[in-house]
Amino acid sequence: MPSISAPNTPHRRKSQRHTSKLVTSCNDVSDEMDEELDPLRVARWRALGDKRKAIARFLNKHRKEGLHGYIDELRHFAVSPGGLIDDDFRAEIWPILAANLVVEDEDEAELYASTMSLSTSESDFESAVSELPTEDDDRNTPVSSQVETDLASLQEHREWRQVELDVNRTLARFPPDISEDHRVTLQDDLTPLIVEILAANPRFNYYQGFHDVLLTLLLVLGKEKALEVGKKLSTGGSFRNYLLKSLESSVLKELQLMYVILERCDAEIEQVMRGVNLGSLFALSWPLTWFSHSLQNYHQIVRCFDLFLASHPIAPIYLSAAVVLYRRSSVLSVEREMPFLHGCLNHMPHELPIDELIGDANYLMKFMPPLTLKGRYLENYLKLVDAADSKRPRGTKLPSRAMKRIVVSVLLIGIVAAKSQMDKVTKIAMEVLEQSRYPGTIRQCRCNEEEVCGKEAIGQALSCTPGCYYAFDKVASNPRALHGCIQQKTGVLQDFLQCVIKESGSCTNNAAQPQVSHYDFRRVLQNGVARLQASRADILSSSTLKSIRNFANAVMDFGLCVESCAAQENAAGTCFDRKGCNPVFEEKKARKGLKRCMKRINWKVHVGQLCDCAMAAGVSELNRFCPILRLMSTH
Amino acid sequence: MSSAPHKKALLKVIILGDSGVGKTSLMNQFVDQRFSNQHKVTIGADFIMKDMLVDGRLVTMQIWDTAGQERFQSLGVAFYRGADCCVLAYDVTNSTSFKNLDPWRDEFLIQASPRDPEHFPFVLLGNKVDLAQDRAVSRKKAEAWCQTKTKMPYFEVSAKEAVNIDLAFQTIARAALARESQDTQDFPDFPAQVLLDCGNAKSSSFCSCQ
Numbered sequence: 001m002p003s004i005s006a007p008n009t010p011h012r013r014k015s016q017r018h019t020s021k022l023v024t025s026c027n028d029v030s031d032e033m034d035e036e037l038d039p040l041r042v043a044r045w046r047a048l049g050d051k052r053k054a055i056a057r058f059l060n061k062h063r064k065e066g067l068h069g070y071i072d073e074l075r076h077f078a079v080s081p082g083g084l085i086d087d088d089f090r091a092e093i094w095p096i097l098a099a100n101l102v103v104e105d106e107d108e109a110e111l112y113a114s115t116m117s118l119s120t121s122e123s124d125f126e127s128a129v130s131e132l133p134t135e136d137d138d139r140n141t142p143v144s145s146q147v148e149t150d151l152a153s154l155q156e157h158r159e160w161r162q163v164e165l166d167v168n169r170t171l172a173r174f175p176p177d178i179s180e181d182h183r184v185t186l187q188d189d190l191t192p193l194i195v196e197i198l199a200a201n202p203r204f205n206y207y208q209g210f211h212d213v214l215l216t217l218l219l220v221l222g223k224e225k226a227l228e229v230g231k232k233l234s235t236g237g238s239f240r241n242y243l244l245k246s247l248e249s250s251v252l253k254e255l256q257l258m259y260v261i262l263e264r265c266d267a268e269i270e271q272v273m274r275g276v277n278l279g280s281l282f283a284l285s286w287p288l289t290w291f292s293h294s295l296q297n298y299h300q301i302v303r304c305f306d307l308f309l310a311s312h313p314i315a316p317i318y319l320s321a322a323v324v325l326y327r328r329s330s331v332l333s334v335e336r337e338m339p340f341l342h343g344c345l346n347h348m349p350h351e352l353p354i355d356e357l358i359g360d361a362n363y364l365m366k367f368m369p370p371l372t373l374k375g376r377y378l379e380n381y382l383k384l385v386d387a388a389d390s391k392r393p394r395g396t397k398l399p400s401r402a403m404k405r406i407v408v409s410v411l412l413i414g415i416v417a418a419k420s421q422m423d424k425v426t427k428i429a430m431e432v433l434e435q436s437r438y439p440g441t442i443r444q445c446r447c448n449e450e451e452v453c454g455k456e457a458i459g460q461a462l463s464c465t466p467g468c469y470y471a472f473d474k475v476a477s478n479p480r481a482l483h484g485c486i487q488q489k490t491g492v493l494q495d496f497l498q499c500v501i502k503e504s505g506s507c508t509n510n511a512a513q514p515q516v517s518h519y520d521f522r523r524v525l526q527n528g529v530a531r532l533q534a535s536r537a538d539i540l541s542s543s544t545l546k547s548i549r550n551f552a553n554a555v556m557d558f559g560l561c562v563e564s565c566a567a568q569e570n571a572a573g574t575c576f577d578r579k580g581c582n583p584v585f586e587e588k589k590a591r592k593g594l595k596r597c598m599k600r601i602n603w604k605v606h607v608g609q610l611c612d613c614a615m616a617a618g619v620s621e622l623n624r625f626c627p628i629l630r631l632m633s634t635h
Numbered sequence: 636m637s638s639a640p641h642k643k644a645l646l647k648v649i650i651l652g653d654s655g656v657g658k659t660s661l662m663n664q665f666v667d668q669r670f671s672n673q674h675k676v677t678i679g680a681d682f683i684m685k686d687m688l689v690d691g692r693l694v695t696m697q698i699w700d701t702a703g704q705e706r707f708q709s710l711g712v713a714f715y716r717g718a719d720c721c722v723l724a725y726d727v728t729n730s731t732s733f734k735n736l737d738p739w740r741d742e743f744l745i746q747a748s749p750r751d752p753e754h755f756p757f758v759l760l761g762n763k764v765d766l767a768q769d770r771a772v773s774r775k776k777a778e779a780w781c782q783t784k785t786k787m788p789y790f791e792v793s794a795k796e797a798v799n800i801d802l803a804f805q806t807i808a809r810a811a812l813a814r815e816s817q818d819t820q821d822f823p824d825f826p827a828q829v830l831l832d833c834g835n836a837k838s839s840s841f842c843s844c845q
Binding site: 024171247279282284288343346604632 | 654655672673674675676677678679680681682684697702704706707709710713740741744745748751752753
């Protein structure tokens, strides 16, 4: 099967039509290389021999003066056919490439963010800003200065167990020529290596597949250099986003660009893929692991790493597109259903002409440079998709905004409480707090003081809500009853608050009240509003909420309304200001306390009851959701 | 012929559970009758098909294996829709994986939002019973949990030693088949907002309203 050498060439566009019967699995997974290519292979070997000599000569000549000054030459070696050829060369050159990673320029990032928000957002609130704040925050977050190198402290890390679990499942990744003993040693080294990199930034979230990247580094570079390169890649390279953001807002967003490339090169295949709502999950591991998870051959993997270490951060996306284009005939011969297409593309053929594919990726990158791809091309693509979507018949008209509000209020309480969201929410809350700190300290509140202030806050929130759920009037046949549903839960809310105060250790009953951080709670409320606005896109991109994205948006409106109202009520000073004390917040404890208290008050039961109550108040549309919530509350 | 009451049924089954409980191994043991420690971590999702006989009827099982790490959980939901049975798996030597069954079940119910959720078939598998000495969750505890979940069927299995695998998947297939034949409109393909627009329709069949 020929590789594409130039997208859009007539030769490729007119390649085999598929009229024969479609099958459910693709046939290229066990393809043998074409025998006819042999003379070509010989020629290639000869060329590689020459290149090997050239690299050796170059390194010998410039090693003494330091290779950092020759980054262009090194990148050229890495990207051109054959890559860096030998692992000995790689061990010397990879650290230099990693210390000089190609960076995405600021304009590019900004343009991308604004394109994404303008064209994909369904909300009035999402703006370019929404994509950026986490990014900016991270830049300012200093990387932890204390170096956690001793094994015992690494084992305490929250991700240790998961990493270990994944490292245990890497057997298939070791080249066959590695001895059993050596393999065991490498696996033993791998877990602490990964965790040490994760520990450098408390905001890093490990993902499965990051271990594949580090294993590749370890195999080629050995322990010390792998750590050095791993750190560079996690702080400056593409993996940084994967470790810091949700996968939806990082890797899946990048993978959308794969579709943009496909559409421009081969509209037919893009249409087939989009037509079955294939999505990008089949390619998820490709950028996440720089192909080290799905490629079956060690030499192919290191060849990819040569390319990516020397290229723009989204080079893996170009290679992903090249792989799909190369497999076009297999893809088109598969039955047009999502599972079968997913299954076909999810499995990488054993034999892949990796050098040609890398050549294709480079060609595509020149042909559609990242800046244009993320800007104009993406914009055009989104328009095209939008237009195609609007042609599809819609069964029913969109619901009223008001309707959305109520459903989401109920559902979100349930969903936000789910574990994963909770971590996100407490994290954001802690950041907001940190931003609102006064210099100096203040005495810690006594528990009875905190309770009074807590009750006051609930009272304020409740007095604010009527002004905010104006919209409910239009949707429920009995809005007063609906209001009653929420008021009925006030008692539970207060119990919950008391429980949290007790469990999170925020107050003291100690006669000698210790001095603690001093926060400006008015600013907390203001910053909270701003932060909620800004992270809106990120929160909504979680796919739990995606299916009810419109609704989730509405609930955010509701929450924002209540929060800004509360901010106004406290303009003259909060309860804590009047008491002259502050509670203490510690993220881990707060999260634990919240979870424990939710369990104790049996939140699922209350969410279910709230749903039933709203249904009885005339929101008949809830009758599909309430049974699910009710079912969730059975223990 | 066209009504073909016995045409081959395609049953979609989803396996959910924490990372490392053995979802991929369970699936491989059922499909290929072998256990290997060479398989890689599942990133994203993958499926295997297998034909089998259920009470004399030939069915095709399409079994979806999803990533267990929490970070990937939300991505796998694209595959939940249309499921005929949801298999929850935990590791009997790991009590956290047992505690997380509730969230997995909740997530499935929310995301797939099957009609008549009270009767949607779940099956619980407690894997790694070959490691009896490391056991952290008793059979009794697991059975008690199942009792509270509309009597969910429970099997203690070992993907490694091929204990109870066939029996469990027979039950899974039977439950899926019963579900599939009972209602073809289980997961009507609607975006959530369409459902909610059925405003004043008195009928519970939300697809009929305009």
